Amino acid sequence: MVLGAALSACGASAADDDEPEHRAFDLPGASLTVDSDDSALEIVASDEQPEGEIAVTRWFQGTVAIGSDPKVTWSMDGDRLVLREKCSGVVADCSAKHRIVVPRGVAVTVESDDGSVRAEGFRDALAVRTKDGSVRVTDTSGPLELRSGDGSVRAEVSSPTVRARSGDGSLHLVLTAVPDRVESRSGDGSTTIELPRGSYRVDSSTGDGAEDVTVPRDDSSSHEVTARTGDGKLTVRTAN
Structure with missing residues (x-):
């Protein structure tokens, strides 16, 4: 019955996440690479964002009928922001979105697999x-x-x-x-x-x-x- 319900459910949408997570990361220089495997991305340069820091908001919805619970991770490796989604199993349905605000004066490279x-x-x-x-x-x-x-x-x-x-x-x-x-x-x-x-x-x-x-x-x-x-x-x- 669980499998049948999952099969008939509508697709997951990150927009349905009413409690997004927020996090700030230190940025060591004047360049940033965003490395994402599966997420919609919104990237904004703003005068209001403090120098040397980026702000990230994350929305996520996901279900897996049979298999490991889905999850998303975020981490900073030097000047590289790494965003990952783990969503696999029987009837896996996940959706992620990230909004990244960077200070003016930062050059940005986005490398995205899907989104x-x-x-x-x-x-x-x-x-x-x-x-x-x-x-x-x-x-x-x-x-x-x-x-x-x-x-x-x-x-x-x-x-x-x-x-x-x-x-x-x-x-x-x-x-x-x-x-x-x-x-x-x-x-x-x-x-x-x-x-x-x-x-x-x-x-x-x-x-x-x-x-x-x-x-x-x-x-x-x-x-x-x-x-x-x-x-x-x-x-x-x-x-x-």
Whole structure:
């Protein structure tokens, strides 16, 4: 009966955790790597966060019908925040989410195996790499690198340099300030790049899909855009 109930239950959602845990970790320098195996992540840079410290909030829901009880762990190894979920057995159903607040002036690298990543507020370098999950970045002006193996990538930023790649999923970049360089590549999915008014040196190609480049082009421009898509429509246009 327990197994039958577990089979018929709805999927676990970390949002149902009404009593999230909070913890602060010391940060020894001006860089942080977030190493996560299976969790949705929200990462925020804030002037209100004390220097030399990060604040982490964790939501978790999980059940295993037959097997070891599920659990999540968090630890700091130098400048690496390690987040792990253990959820295995018969009818294992778990969901985790972490919100990480870092002080301004910290460069962040995210390495995620499975889970969506959202980030905002960065003035310093930000790199997000997830094997399976969507990526969303807003309110960011530092150098930006975004990569998803399987998931959409979206950014609305004023970064001078943006490098974005999606193996399987759409890619949408909105630049709110004229960038020095934008590089994008999508294996299977549409790509849309919206740019402020200006002239750009554009190098674009698509393997199987329509191509619509309407920004003013100037081969001598110092503002470069390189866009590639294997299978999907490619659009490079001036933002409204």
